[in-house]
Amino acid sequence: MSKPILTVKQLTKRYGSNTIFENIDLTVNEGDTIVIIGPSGTGKSTLLRCLNLLTKPDGGQIWLDDLEITAKGTDEDRVRQHIGMVFQNFLLFNHLTALENVKLGLVRVKHMPEEEAEKKALEELTRVGLADRAGHYPGQLSGGQQQRVGIARALAMDPRVMLFDEPTSALDPELIGEVLEVMRKLALDGMTMVVVTHEMGFAREVADRIVFMEKGSIVEEGSPDELFYHPKYERTREFLWKITELYGKKEAKS
Amino acid sequence: MDFGRFIQYIASGTAYTLGVTLIALPSGLLIGLVLAFVAVYGGKVPGKIMDFYSTILRGIPPIVLLFILYFVMSGAINLSPFWAGSISLGIISSAYQLEIFRGAILSVSGEQMMAARAVGMSKMQAIRYVVLPQMIRLAIPSWSNEAAIVIKDSSLVYAIGVPEILRRAQLISASTQQPFLAYITAALIYFALVFITNRVLGRVERKLTIPANP
Amino acid sequence: MKKSLIFLVLVVLTAALIAGCAGQKAESVLDKIKTSGKVVVGTSADYAPYEFVDDAGKITGFDVELMEEIAKRMGVELVWTDMPFDSLIAAVQEGKIDMSISCFNYSEERDAQVDFSDAYYTSEDAFLVTEAFTGTITDPLQVAQYKIGVQSGTVQDDWVTTELIDAGLMPESNLSRYERVDQAALDLQSGRIDVLVADSVPAKAIIQQTGSLKIIYEGMLYTGPINIVLPEGDTALREEINKIIKELQGEGFIDALAVKYFSE
Numbered sequence: 001m002s003k004p005i006l007t008v009k010q011l012t013k014r015y016g017s018n019t020i021f022e023n024i025d026l027t028v029n030e031g032d033t034i035v036i037i038g039p040s041g042t043g044k045s046t047l048l049r050c051l052n053l054l055t056k057p058d059g060g061q062i063w064l065d066d067l068e069i070t071a072k073g074t075d076e077d078r079v080r081q082h083i084g085m086v087f088q089n090f091l092l093f094n095h096l097t098a099l100e101n102v103k104l105g106l107v108r109v110k111h112m113p114e115e116e117a118e119k120k121a122l123e124e125l126t127r128v129g130l131a132d133r134a135g136h137y138p139g140q141l142s143g144g145q146q147q148r149v150g151i152a153r154a155l156a157m158d159p160r161v162m163l164f165d166e167p168t169s170a171l172d173p174e175l176i177g178e179v180l181e182v183m184r185k186l187a188l189d190g191m192t193m194v195v196v197t198h199e200m201g202f203a204r205e206v207a208d209r210i211v212f213m214e215k216g217s218i219v220e221e222g223s224p225d226e227l228f229y230h231p232k233y234e235r236t237r238e239f240l241w242k243i244t245e246l247y248g249k250k251e252a253k254s
Numbered sequence: 255m256d257f258g259r260f261i262q263y264i265a266s267g268t269a270y271t272l273g274v275t276l277i278a279l280p281s282g283l284l285i286g287l288v289l290a291f292v293a294v295y296g297g298k299v300p301g302k303i304m305d306f307y308s309t310i311l312r313g314i315p316p317i318v319l320l321f322i323l324y325f326v327m328s329g330a331i332n333l334s335p336f337w338a339g340s341i342s343l344g345i346i347s348s349a350y351q352l353e354i355f356r357g358a359i360l361s362v363s364g365e366q367m368m369a370a371r372a373v374g375m376s377k378m379q380a381i382r383y384v385v386l387p388q389m390i391r392l393a394i395p396s397w398s399n400e401a402a403i404v405i406k407d408s409s410l411v412y413a414i415g416v417p418e419i420l421r422r423a424q425l426i427s428a429s430t431q432q433p434f435l436a437y438i439t440a441a442l443i444y445f446a447l448v449f450i451t452n453r454v455l456g457r458v459e460r461k462l463t464i465p466a467n468p
Numbered sequence: 469m470k471k472s473l474i475f476l477v478l479v480v481l482t483a484a485l486i487a488g489c490a491g492q493k494a495e496s497v498l499d500k501i502k503t504s505g506k507v508v509v510g511t512s513a514d515y516a517p518y519e520f521v522d523d524a525g526k527i528t529g530f531d532v533e534l535m536e537e538i539a540k541r542m543g544v545e546l547v548w549t550d551m552p553f554d555s556l557i558a559a560v561q562e563g564k565i566d567m568s569i570s571c572f573n574y575s576e577e578r579d580a581q582v583d584f585s586d587a588y589y590t591s592e593d594a595f596l597v598t599e600a601f602t603g604t605i606t607d608p609l610q611v612a613q614y615k616i617g618v619q620s621g622t623v624q625d626d627w628v629t630t631e632l633i634d635a636g637l638m639p640e641s642n643l644s645r646y647e648r649v650d651q652a653a654l655d656l657q658s659g660r661i662d663v664l665v666a667d668s669v670p671a672k673a674i675i676q677q678t679g680s681l682k683i684i685y686e687g688m689l690y691t692g693p694i695n696i697v698l699p700e701g702d703t704a705l706r707e708e709i710n711k712i713i714k715e716l717q718g719e720g721f722i723d724a725l726a727v728k729y730f731s732e
Contacts, residue, residue, distance in 0.1 A: 054368055081374035091369035095387045095464055105373035108383055139466020157373060256523075263525040310479070325555075328562040335551070335564075415510070415551025415559075425521045425550070428514035428650040431677040 002029035005161050005192050006051060011060035013046055020046050021216035024060070028161065033187040034194045035203040038213035039239070044196045047213075048165050051194065052083040064160065081109060084154030088166040090146040092138040098125060098149045099134040102156045110157070124152040128182050144175030148182055162186070164195040200244045204228060212236050263426055264439045270418035271447070273336065274408040278343035279401055285344070286351025291381060293352065294359045304352065311349035317410045319346055324414045339411030347404050354400060358393035359385060391462050398455040402448045409444070419443055496704040497566050506545040509535055510565035512553035514648045516673040517729040518571040530729040531569045534588060537721060541712050552647055554621035557581055560697050567709070568697040571667055573623040573690060582700050585709045587693030588722060593624060594668035595685040596675070598656060605685040612637035617652040617661035620645035623690040624665045631689075653678065667691065669730055
């Protein structure tokens, strides 16, 4: 019986007089892979960043398990230890090696002893297939490799849920595959994930639920099957198939 | 006066020049570094105060501040020429170093901070383990320039009587009527000091460079 | 607009605060000297033969040796503080030095800020020119037609400013002020100035050093007696110094020093 890890109620975000999104409701159950799709600029990334409180919402509530993290007085740093995030631009710590990147949170935030942290970091790097690059600096890694390190870094903290903000959008086409592969394995292993992406192939094959957002609200939400083959709204069909034309075919080939 | 003694007299001022520099530069570093972090991360009001500090001190010629500290404030604080000189130059340098570090911090993209917070680090931890190490590397070239400036500005303390290189060159020039020799000697000593400093810092910079593929 | 006004007010207030910090000293410097066992004397050692640095790099000269004797008779150690000439008065005022000996002539302006000991010697002015100079001076005011150089803050500076420039005999642009007299001598030789108005004794020393200059006029303009500069209102100190000066004059000490340093 799956219980909700992330519950979002009536979430709203504004920048000045612009409303980015309004009254968003979302539930992410344990083990789910939720993929959020939609045209650029509809607030998908902003929504994701609200989930780990990197961006403060202007209205609504968010629960992580039973804790309301939007409540006043919440220790945000603590909360973020349990939510992993992977960024479009990887955002690896440039002055540290791959191994040190993964280790940093363990040593400084979790106060793990050096040896233990080193071991765990190496494990995570192995998990994403980069154990042999442990001593390399970000500047010495390809985009795909950097992103996999980014995933390892987030995984090392043993998060309850992983958030992916367009993880492959900044990658060369050839390198997208290796990252999606890591993500697919993660999903199969049972990790709870919320992914913002344009990769329709991934959405169709890996997602438990797809959420289609446009102009600051959720247009439609459902299983891949439902959204691709029996969408309720014309707009949904339009968007999905247009994007699939661009991205999906490529995915099928690789 | 024989040549050797001539040179030696001027060169003996080097100890004072180094003394002033070695007080001014590090104190400017300490103050400038702390204030830079306050300026970037401290919020609106502290930020405004830092702007005020920086603008005022960079708007005054160092020698003017020197006179103020030495002559004008002597009722409240009685400083020797050496200390008045070193402290004034340290204060002025801190304003320039504040700007150097502020620029370097801002060059470390705000996204690095975001990535650090995403892993659960507090703002302070993010600054200490992610921003600061990257910022230092970015600051070195400008800082090297500032170090050279402080070495050269140390000559200003001649005006309040510190017997450093320039003042000695002046005195020798006056008593031997050999200004060319005196000032060329002084110039060469200053040049050597600056040159060595730049070399050393260049090496430090190379050592700290993060490996990357071209 | 309002913001910059507030800013400006803050700056002015800060400046006033700083200026107000210049405090007054109440007790006599003489007590301080006796207690600490040393006297801090300021001079500008770029004025041979009154004060200069010798071959060994030591500060020496007529004023220097005189002061050393005075300190000896006071029973205290002498600590020399050298600095540019025009900083000396302020240094005495602010208590950075106990007194100063640096070929100071009396002037009313200076008297407003510091006190003077009795005269220990008398000096004269000289007009210094290059060998090639063809003009003649019978009346000192005639020098107004030339480009003149002086050391800033000296009585020669005062004389030119008051008697020539303020009197309308000479445009200000023809006067160059120098921090040190040797700088003026350099410009004299290069032709940037035509006449250097300085104390006659250093002028003669410069002639000896350069071998290519000459004096075309000597006389007392604003010069005359030279004195030691003392803190304003410090009667006790002044009386002590005057007493010793009188002693030294009586013993012929000062005359002997003059022979040592001023004979050509």
